[in-house]
Amino acid sequence: MLSSRTPRQSLAPHGCAAWMLVMILAAADTAGARSTSESPDAPLGDLLSLLDQETELATRSGMNADFVPGMATILSGSDMLARGARTVWEALSLVPGISQGLEMTGERQVLSRGVGFGYASGNIKFLLDGVSMNSTLFATANPVLNIPIEQIERIEVIRGPGSSVHGEYAFAGVVNIITRRDDRTLYARADERAAAGAGGIWHWSDPQRDLTGSINLTGLSGNGGVPVSEDALFAIGEAELSNAPGPSNEASRYLGAFADLRWRNTFVAIKILDDDYGDHFGINHFLPPSDDRLVSGQRYLSAQIGQDLVLSDALDARIRFESLQYERTRDGLYVFPPSYFDAQPVYMDQDYRETRYLGAADLHWRGWDRQLILLGVEASQVQVDRASWSWANLPFEVPQSWLDTELDRHILSLIAQDEIRASERVTVTAALRLDDYSDLGAFLTPRLAAVWRIDEANILKLQYAQAFRPPTFYEREYPGRESISSGEIATYELGYILKQSRWEGRLILFQSDLADPIVFGDDDDGFINSGDARLRGIELEYAVRLGSRVKVDANLSYVDAVSLDTDRPLPGGTDTLANLAVLWRPLDAWTAALQLRYVGDRSRPESDPRDSVSGYAMADLTLSYQQPGPGFFAHLGVKNLTDEAVHYPDLPTGFGGVDLPYPEGYPRPGRRWWLSVGYRF
Template identity: 60%
Template sequence: MDESAVTRPRAGRTRRQAPSAGLIAGLVLLAGIATAHSEAQALNQAPNQPPAQARNDAARLQDLMALLEQETELATRSGMNADFVPGMATILIGEDLMARGVRTVSEALALVPGISEGIEMTGERQILSRGVGYGYASGNLKILLDGVSMNATLYATANPVLNIPIEQVERIEVIRGPGASVHGEYAYAGVIDVITRKRQRSLGAQVMDGGDRGTVWGGGGAWYWQDGTRELSASFNVLGLDGDAGVDVAQDGLYVIDLPSLSNAPGPSNESRRYRGLFANLNWRDFFLAVKLLDDDYGDHFGVNHFLPPDDDRLASRQGYQSLQIGADLTLSGDLSTRLRLEALRYERDRDDLFVFPADLFTTDPVYMSQNYQETRYLAAADIHWRPNDRHQVLLGLEASHVEVDEATWDWPEEFAIDYPWLDDSLNRRILSLVAQDVYRLGERVTLTGALRLDDYSDASTYLNPRLAAVWRVNDENILKLQYARAFRPPTFYELAYPGELTDSVEAGEIATYELGYILRKHSWKARMILFHSELTDPIIFDDEQSGYANSSDVRLRGAELEYEQRLGAHLRLDANLSYVDSLDRGTDRPLAGGTDLLGNLALLWQPVEPWTAALQLRYVGERERRPDDTRPPVDAYTTADLTLSYGSASAGGVFAHLGVKNLTNADVRYPDQPAGFPGLPLPYLDDYPRPGRHWWASVGFAF
């Protein structure tokens, strides 16, 4: 137990709904603790159990031990028990997510305490962490795919990764709060690493109700091969989806300016999609090669200017990645090892016939426009892991990256000539980074972590981000954590190109966070709590009044996150979390726009007989704040329920199947609208962004 504490060398405001939600969560936690206590007494009093009961207890113990001993490299770049890392890490397992009815990476992230979903008007996914992340093209999270950074320098987002189906995911590792001391840029409000499935052989198909517009369907497979004698292995993971989807929209922005006759509303949003994902890996001895191909096409949803697009199922936006990674994990001596990486990543974002204006608003015909953008990033990195003695684990890292814009075009129809600038295709950025980290074991139960990262930008500035953390394992059941960390969020190419009218330049935003964590681990249950306080300095926002990007006033965040996991007997498992955040924009004296103060999740997974599993997943989202200039009431709170029945799993072999109903109670789910509008024509979306009501999905396959 002691050795696992040290890393190893690598080969707003209180709402009226809050009391009821808090009371429910509190009762669940108390019931779980009472059940755990009674189970412990029963096991201690009945050592001679029947064989069947013994097998159940053994299975339960194995499940719990796997849960307790999960490891992650996300916090420190070295393997460490997830409970012993600085800060609080959450690990979501792909098979468990499938059993709960989760369909995409973005849906999975909503199960993490403090994280909520949002959407941009044309379909760009947004993830808010502790209330941070609302706004047009906001990118405040570092998003990794198998350890490769996928944040594009255009907007700092990685939409195709958030749309990856769970069928392709082995696990998702998440750290809330700053992570820049290890991961650098955009590790501002958290770090996410999506790990794809590699050691699996399977074929599968899936289908989902797309609402009144049709269905979304597709399929794929995974394959791996290994030769132990040659120390050679290879894997492929491929999946494709196609279909039409949408939700009913009653009123769009044209109703605000009293032009309903020009509107396509009432009508459906255009959420047609086409997804293609292929991940390939080759390993030979200490060397590895990885290829990632992502192509994510989708409709223009609610319209770029809040004018509902026509009902024609167009795929108006495309985002794609092509990534190549080559590297080696080399052992130089008994206490020294290194990881070397070379990466090349191309990002493409194309908009083909994006609906801009309806007919008769400015011209006789509807106005469509097209954009093409490409950037390429090259990276060379070396991590050195040095363990001079049993108490020290030292990491020294060097990274050099270069980003350049390959193409940036913006085309308008001849009858609507517009002189509005787009990006300069000669833009480029060079980053040189140095990382130093020491994980030091002070005695048998206290581990200290100190980290410092320096990032030098050719087109911005130089940033220094520290982290200091202590983990005290009071005993085998109780763990205390303290952490101070800073992070930065550099301006993107788009933000540098479009500063606000009163803004000379856009500077990096910074965040400083203090955290106090506590973990209680029992034989059949585990509880975790974290208290945090964050100060955001000069956060970057899209300023409606300036029609561009600017550094806004400072923000204060403080809150708490609770997690609880419990085995209720041999066949029933409970998983719950509750998070509260009190945010304050010091410039407006209001909570952060787009966020909520209260989030909660509750899952019950019942396995009456092998291999059947039934799961009920409840999700509560409190009232969500609007922009300071929006006088409408906050977006209503909601609770959704997802019900899923599963047979087998892809990791167990043989036939597996999942059948689920999303939003079982047909709750009215809406995301707050984003700032939008042609310059001089900012319009709210009167319906906000409604999300699907009750709908079904199914996934079947065979693992061999």
């Protein structure tokens, strides 16, 4: 049983960012009240509308997002593009409580409510059109985070535990990325100091045969990088061996190909993601040569086939089969500089592949009045196909294989969920999931939630949910690691939604108790179960239409995330996050958007004596042109308008005496331009 502890401090939002938001929201509310005399039929585009949206993410049954257990955030692709988000990773930072991080060799990180910092940290379940993309090697899904927004229809996000429905890795949240299908578009894009390329989406249908299909393609490449003044070699007095000062190696190449076909009730989907990138800041914090080499590669090949069955008026089912092949390669990864061991630099090549198969069936039954019962079963198998590496210029021998190639994992899962309409305005959802692992044992994860629609304007939510995070293959096989157990989390949430004709607000209070979370240790221990932790926080959201031409969208989150053993903040995260977007449509075809982002100071690991990584306030400005219907469209934007200095916390490398940091963390790009143009048919 997970325990509840006394908080270290009160949950009072603080700082200038909070005051700025309070003042703006108060002014916006006043302005919104003044505008109520305008015609409610004033022309508004979707970007300026307050829309009711449906999602299946929380319960696997289509439901208004306001009525699902917990708080769901839905980001539309058009809105994200208008606000300057360029990838899924950037878009997720618009969600309350979500912040970004970076691994030393370029893997993107997503922290939810302060959870998710560390090497190979996978604490969020990522789905691509409903298919799980978390690898069993690291539990991460880096290629999914690099999908450009032009390929995205919407992103659905649930913060907090989701294992009762989605099983493993749904520890700190669940994200479902929905790709564009019902579109006919060609486009090109260019990002200063980043990737440029082109893509297209084509959709067709044959109503007589009840047949639809779509293809969604994008290819990008670039040679980015940021200036680096010092690396770890300066800290150990070996500056003459360093490539610093110089740029980080952030070369990139991305290919995304998504094909979907539906004939009557049968659906088929194929996803290909090929994501190659440079070695950024070096695996041991030794800055790599600035030669724009593509050093790391991750590839997904996913296939899905399924059928929706209507068995009776009260009974329907969905059956699906999935396969996922994941490859991870290193080609000349820079490990040690010249003369560190010998006269030549040390490079590493690595090759890994795993394959997962899954069969699943969901049954929805409405046989009893006011009830919807979900019964589900899933059976999956994942196995390591190959795991080898080789080292150039290393003065000692290492084993040819770095992971047991006989590793496999079988999982049998059972899901039971009951949505009960206790009255016309109250819905209670109870869910229980059993996951039985061939190598770890069984996990039972419950959820109990209630939604009270007090009236047309007020909605109250209560939820208790648990989740688990099993060790990955890499964590179980890490050198010197004899045993590591699963991490667990239990979360209590109280949510409130207030909806008016021109504005709406959301409030959520939460407490999470973490037991045995899996982290990458500060020393040479590798992956460990760290001490228990506790999260307590508040998240606020507010959106208002000011007349027919302006919309303000804002959120503010505060979390007190501490280790109960040390009473110190969890590393990598911040207590305060804020977003403020102002969208203005001066003419029907033109939209201007100002996106402000505030990130507070971020804590370092306990063993790091440096001050916290400084927070920042960043502004993005975007101008968009789009006529209704077919025709030319364009988006022109500038990221980091004020050229703010932004750093992400650096990670412990775990390599003994060279576990030394970059002085201020990992630097990120300053001001830069981007352009996306295309034609919609």
